[in-house]
Amino acid sequence: MCAQIPTVLGRIARLSWRTDRGAVRLLIGCQVLTGLSAAVLLTATARAMGPILGPEPFADGLRTALPALLVVALAAALGRTASAVATYAERRITPLLTSQMDVALVEAVCRVEAAAYARDGFSDRQEAAEMGVTRTHVMVTDAQRFMSALIRMVTAAGVLSVLHVMLLPLLLLAVLPAGIGALLNARVDYEIHYANISDRNVRGMMRWWATTSRYGDEVRANSMTDYLVHWYRALSERCDRRTLAAAPRTLRIALLCSLAGGVFLLATWGALAWLTALGRIEPAITATAFIAVQTTLAALSNLVINGAAVFHTSLYLGDMQNFLDDAAARAPKRGHRQLAAPVDEIKLDEVVYQYPEKDKPAVDGVSLTLKRGQILAIVGANGSGKSTLTRLLTGIYLPDKGVVTWNGTDLADADPRAVWQRTGLVPQIFAQWPLRVRENVTLGQSRTHDDGPVWEAIDAAGLREAIDDLPSGLDTLLARDIFGGSELSGGQWQRVAASRALYRKPELLILDEPTSQMDPRGEHQIFEQIKAVAADRITIVVTHRLENTKVADHIVVMEHGRITEQGRYEDLVHGGGTFAELLELSQDR
Numbered sequence: 001m002c003a004q005i006p007t008v009l010g011r012i013a014r015l016s017w018r019t020d021r022g023a024v025r026l027l028i029g030c031q032v033l034t035g036l037s038a039a040v041l042l043t044a045t046a047r048a049m050g051p052i053l054g055p056e057p058f059a060d061g062l063r064t065a066l067p068a069l070l071v072v073a074l075a076a077a078l079g080r081t082a083s084a085v086a087t088y089a090e091r092r093i094t095p096l097l098t099s100q101m102d103v104a105l106v107e108a109v110c111r112v113e114a115a116a117y118a119r120d121g122f123s124d125r126q127e128a129a130e131m132g133v134t135r136t137h138v139m140v141t142d143a144q145r146f147m148s149a150l151i152r153m154v155t156a157a158g159v160l161s162v163l164h165v166m167l168l169p170l171l172l173l174a175v176l177p178a179g180i181g182a183l184l185n186a187r188v189d190y191e192i193h194y195a196n197i198s199d200r201n202v203r204g205m206m207r208w209w210a211t212t213s214r215y216g217d218e219v220r221a222n223s224m225t226d227y228l229v230h231w232y233r234a235l236s237e238r239c240d241r242r243t244l245a246a247a248p249r250t251l252r253i254a255l256l257c258s259l260a261g262g263v264f265l266l267a268t269w270g271a272l273a274w275l276t277a278l279g280r281i282e283p284a285i286t287a288t289a290f291i292a293v294q295t296t297l298a299a300l301s302n303l304v305i306n307g308a309a310v311f312h313t314s315l316y317l318g319d320m321q322n323f324l325d326d327a328a329a330r331a332p333k334r335g336h337r338q339l340a341a342p343v344d345e346i347k348l349d350e351v352v353y354q355y356p357e358k359d360k361p362a363v364d365g366v367s368l369t370l371k372r373g374q375i376l377a378i379v380g381a382n383g384s385g386k387s388t389l390t391r392l393l394t395g396i397y398l399p400d401k402g403v404v405t406w407n408g409t410d411l412a413d414a415d416p417r418a419v420w421q422r423t424g425l426v427p428q429i430f431a432q433w434p435l436r437v438r439e440n441v442t443l444g445q446s447r448t449h450d451d452g453p454v455w456e457a458i459d460a461a462g463l464r465e466a467i468d469d470l471p472s473g474l475d476t477l478l479a480r481d482i483f484g485g486s487e488l489s490g491g492q493w494q495r496v497a498a499s500r501a502l503y504r505k506p507e508l509l510i511l512d513e514p515t516s517q518m519d520p521r522g523e524h525q526i527f528e529q530i531k532a533v534a535a536d537r538i539t540i541v542v543t544h545r546l547e548n549t550k551v552a553d554h555i556v557v558m559e560h561g562r563i564t565e566q567g568r569y570e571d572l573v574h575g576g577g578t579f580a581e582l583l584e585l586s587q588d589r
């Protein structure tokens with residue numbers, strides 16, 4: 001365990017150095033000053049005690065000792081000032097370092113291949129890594145206190161060794177059990193933390209879902225509150241049970257270590273008294289010995305306690321580093337080929353994709369060719385693979401077998417940014433960003449000071465009236481939970497999602513159930529818009545409203561991950577297949 005401490009200290013030093021070199025220099029300077037002042041203080045104390053406790057009259061002794069006493073006072077003041085400045089330097093580093101770690105974690109998660117989210121335990125490992133960010137808060141403080149205690153201990157121990165060689169080993173034995181206890185308890189804490197990760201992760205997610213105002217109506221009207229609170233409490237109790245189950249273990253460790261430490265401490269004081277009684281330590285410097293023992297004891301205690309804290313932190317930092325390494329390994333490793341503009345053809349050739357932990361492919365041997373100007377409609381039962389197919393078409397997922405090409409370039413070889421710069425997606429479940437209207441439309445695009453294109457996209461989705469009604473138009477914050485924020489209706493939010501995709505003027509426009517929450521007027525407008533802009537791009541519409549597929553040049557019907565029927569609307573309506581059956585069912589009311 002102790003072997004890890006230098007490595008962790010080195011890592012903390014490197015991270016801190018990268019964050020604020022000036023503060024690190026200041027911190028190191030203060031540490032050195034603290035150590036020096038402790039050494040000067042002890043030496044000057046020894047000098048002062050000689051005349052004060054010597055044979056000459058007390059007043060004369062005091063006068064003789066005055067210069068040494070002044071040095072003691074100055075050293076003490078210097079030590080305290082250095083310690084205060086060290087705290088300031090540490091406070092300059094910690095917030096920046098914590099934010100850096102936090103941003104690194106968020107960035108790592110945002111940059112992994114989307115397929116990584118479906119990997120078993122990814123989310124739990126992320127939760128474990130979050131603890132590393134939290135511990136960053138105390139990391140520099142722990143390291144600084146450890147180093148400061150080490151320096152104090154070295155200086156005080158030097159003085160103590162001069163007094164008698166036996167005193168230092170005895171003191172070491174007195175504090176060692178406390179150190180071992182702290183390390184063992186750190187390990188127990190970490191084990192409990194690890195055992196609770198899954199439950200804590202689920203609890204954190206459920207906390208958000210249960211308390212966000214977004215789902216407040218559903219929670220109340222469906223009488224979910226009691227169940228959710230009960231469930232939340234049950235999860236909390238399960239975590240608490242694990243924590244409590246470890247309490248006797250930590251008590252045993254603490255008691256045994258205190259006992260051993262107490263015995264050795266008694267032996268140290270006994271040894272000091274014995275050495276004084278035997279005259280091995282002069283009575284004149286017994287007071288110095290007393291202070292040296294006290295100082296070394298305090299420094300040693302701080303050393304082992306902060307050493308254990310550094311070790312404790314290292315466990316969580318280890319999790320965070322493992323997660324960051326894992327996320328880096330899961331970042332897209334595709335080629336760097338750029339795409340020739342415009343995108344004239346997107347082709348899927350015998351494409352297969354299976355989610356991890358699933359026993360059947362979600363998309364199973366699909367071949368398809370899309371040409372610029374074409375509108376493709378994808379229909380099929382729930383779970384037939386439509387959304388997964390759109391993820392393959394955009395390169396969000398790469399196929400397990402087969403290839404997806406854009407203008408003949410395999411997406412596995414293409415720079416994903418080049419692909420996504422040309423894509424506009426309205427997913428089934430879209431984000432309702434707690435941002436202003438303008439940012440909700442332009443998010444991900446370079447900033448423009450002209451609102452013309454934003455209004456154009458808003459008009460295309462029929463959203464102008466709703467935006468005009470908002471208190472600050474495009475500047476209105478769309479977050480009802482935030483002071484000054486406003487809220488839109490479900491259909492209006494869906495129009496925002498459509499505006500967002502249209503604003504990008506993408507070469508591939510994918511709309512997955514884009515009008516599921518819209519009124520007929522809104523739905524009509526969106527499909528008119530799709531037709532109006534179709535000539536410049538490839539458009540894909542995924543829908544269960546089969547009437548809407550009339551806009552499409554080509555329709556594919558998916559079943560169990562395969563294309564089982566395809567053609568134009570009129571062909572499929574009279575084809576006697578699944579499409580005709582589904583259409584008939586939708587009209588049978």
Ligand SMILES: Nc1ncnc2c1ncn2[C@@H]1O[C@H](COP(=O)(O)OP(=O)(O)OP(=O)(O)O)[C@@H](O)[C@H]1O
Nearest residue numbers: 118355358362380381382383384385386387388389
């Ligand atoms: N992220 C995921 N992880 C694991 N399995 C998934 C994931 N997303 C989808 N699946 C599975 O893949 C299959 C196809 O899902 P997909 O979402 O592509 O269907 P869909 O046709 O779009 O369905 P719907 O009409 O309900 O939107 C389903 O069996 C589903 O359970």
